[in-house]
Amino acid sequence: MNQKNKIAHLRKCEYTKTCELRFDMLIRANGTEEIMGIKSQVKSTDTVSSLIAEISNRVNEAIGPNSSNPIDAVLKVNGKTVNNTTVLMDFVKNVTTNSLTVTLSIFQHEYSVLINFPCVKQMRLPSVIYVGYPTQLVKLTFFNASKKTSKFIWYKSLEQQKWVKVGEGYEYVPTVNDGNHFLKVICVPFSEFKVKGSPFEVISEHKVIELTEFPRCPFEVRHQYTKQKLKKNELRIVTYNILADKYVDNIRYSYCSPQALGIHYRKQLILKEVKGYNADIICMQEVDELHFKSFFKEKMQELGYKAVFHRKGNNLPEGLACFFDSLRFKLLSFKQVVLRCEVERRKQFSEIAHLLNQNQALKHEFMKQNTSLQVIVLRNNDSNNIVIVGNTHLFYHPDANHIRLLQMFMETKFLYSMKARYLRENPKSNVVVLFCGDFNSDPDKSLYPAIINGTIDPMHPNCLQISESGGARIYHKFFFQSACGTPKYTNFTPTYKGCLDYIFVEKNSVTVKQVVPVPDENELNRYEGLPNDYYPSDHVPLIADLVIAPKLKKFTN
Structure with missing residues (x-):
């Protein structure tokens, strides 16, 4: 076996407590040759012999399923073979501290081993x-x-x-x-x-192209319902998953032209679309941090909106953004609740923490998610009403209805506590909660009726995934309705077509004045899926005009 690239990298990763060795190898099998990357990883507390054994396994896998011969691999320092009982973390520290020369011999070829090189x-x-x-x-x-x-x-x-x-x-x-x-x-x-x-x-996959003029888009029909801004105790709210650029690829959206997939095309089309809705509040999900900072924030500011952005889980390059009309509203406060970070930290979530601690598999899955709740609190300058807006994007997996139930349970608890606080501090104001986003759940799944009814049977199959004994008491204290009902489609792709997005409002304090119709089935069926040249996302936005009722006399905390 000839070897063209004789550089190997040995790295000690502090975060995962592992040591990783990578190198490229020319593999010759079935009459063909291919350079393949070999990656061997073991715990940093393991010995050199463990790493050598792992190298042997990875090379045999690369050669083919019928290969199981021991691989003659040797680590050397300054030409001397390293003792196989040497602990890897000690080996890396010694080599780095003393600037020693390390080599890897394999198949009678010698690699120079670079330690912790960038x-x-x-x-x-x-x-x-x-x-x-x-x-x-x-x-x-x-x-x-x-x-x-x-x-x-x-x-x-x-x-x-x-x-x-x-x-x-x-x-x-x-x-x-x-x-x-x-x-x-x-x-x-x-x-x-x-x-x-x-x-x-x-x-680059494709050659550089010039951005063409935008076509007349079907969403412009929806603009006929939103020609004028609303006033006083009325407000128009939009929720829109705009499809983060990091999730766009040519395989998933192979039917779509390359231009229509490009973020610079899509972001201009998104701006054109939301501009025509003349909304007071716009909740967005899957907003690229880069394009929020370099495009959306500035362009929306030119239209009279202020914005709040949070990275999903505080660590992903996409997240939640909320825009509001700066002439109509004053921002009182804003916060992001990263569920996995707050569930054991706040006393108000003790019920949820208890459920998680009783089911370690459930806890493991829940704590892996970056799901967040973005909350902004606005005072309406026209009416002195206070509007608490919750913006979220729940866990996506189709088999995770039980996870979404817990996420909803936690988020509604937080929103209710926010409402109670602002009612105490502003006894003369009406305080209303709007709960928006991509909930990743069909209306016929457990989440939607749980939100509408305020509770769910502990013996429901999804609850029994949380607690086998039926002890998962999941509820909230709001009286919610879905402002836009349950459209047949809010997400329309070749692999899934259905309703995932909602605007939940308190039916005892908010009246739905108008719902802007979503594109009808015949219109969407003209396309294999969204996005395309006419629709910038795989979701369509929901738009509702709301009327805030007079202040309620009583609120149960």
Whole structure:
């Protein structure tokens, strides 16, 4: 077996408490040759012999299912074989501290082993790149390096043969001269101590194109219902999952033209759509942090909106955004509740924490999710009403109805406590709660009736997944109705078509004046799915005009 690349990387990861060794190997099997990446990972408290055994297993897997021969792999320091009983974490520390030379011998070939060198783990360009629009990497992860410390060089080519340098820096704005060219970016990773790693390059899937004029879109028919802004004790609310760019790929949306999938096309279409709704409050889900900061925040501000944004789970590059008319409303407060972080921290969630602690499998699944509740509290300048807006995006998995029930239980508890607080502090104001978002649940599943009815039978199959004894008492104290009912479709893709999005309002204090009809079935069935050239997301927004009733005389805390 010939080996072209004789560099291996050994890394000790503090977060996972593991040691990982990676190298490329030329595999020859069934008359063909292929360079394959070999990754071996063991606990940092394991010995060198464990790593050697793992290398043997991974190489045999790469060679083929019929290969099970022991692989002769040896680690050496300054030419001397390392004792197999040496603990890996001690080995890495000793080599790093004393600047020793490490090699890996395998199949009579020798690799230079680089210890904790900076490297790029993954990198990807947007699927569509437009002339005149800033282009950044949509996926970029490092080991022992960062975007700030690393170097980026951009090139262009007509046929991916001769490459011409066009720029440097993390962001590049293609010019007219770059049109009809492929782009390539090379990242040279550097650690904070200026240690240089191996360059990593990626080439665009498609050539750079110019953004064409937008077509007349079917959603413009909906604008006929929202020509005027509302006043006084009325308000128009929108909820819209706008499809984060990180979830867009050419395989999932293969029916869709590359231009229509591009974020710069879609974000302009989203702006055009929501602008025509003349809404007072707009709740968005799956908002890319990058495009919120560089586009939506500024463009919506030009239309008279202020905005609040939270990263999903505080750690994903997409999240929840709420825009509100700055002339009609004053922002009193805002907060994000990351469910997994707060469930054991706040006394008000003790019932939920108890259920989780009684079922470790359930707790493990619940605590993995980044699900968040975004809350903004607004005072209406026209009527002195206080509006508490909850914006959420519940766990997506189709078999996780029980998880969504717990998430709803937790979120409604928090919203109810917020209402009680603001009623105490503002006894002369009417305080209403609007609960919006992508709930990832059909109306015929357990979540919707639980929200509408305020409770669910503890013996319901989904509750029995939480507590086998039927002890999962899940409820809330609101009297909710779905402002837009249960449309047949709010999400329309080739693999799923149904209603997942809702605007829940308190029926004892809010009257629904108008619901803007969603596109009808015949209209949506003209397309294989959303998004496409006419619809910028795989969801359609819900829009409702609401009237806030006079203040209630009594509120039960």
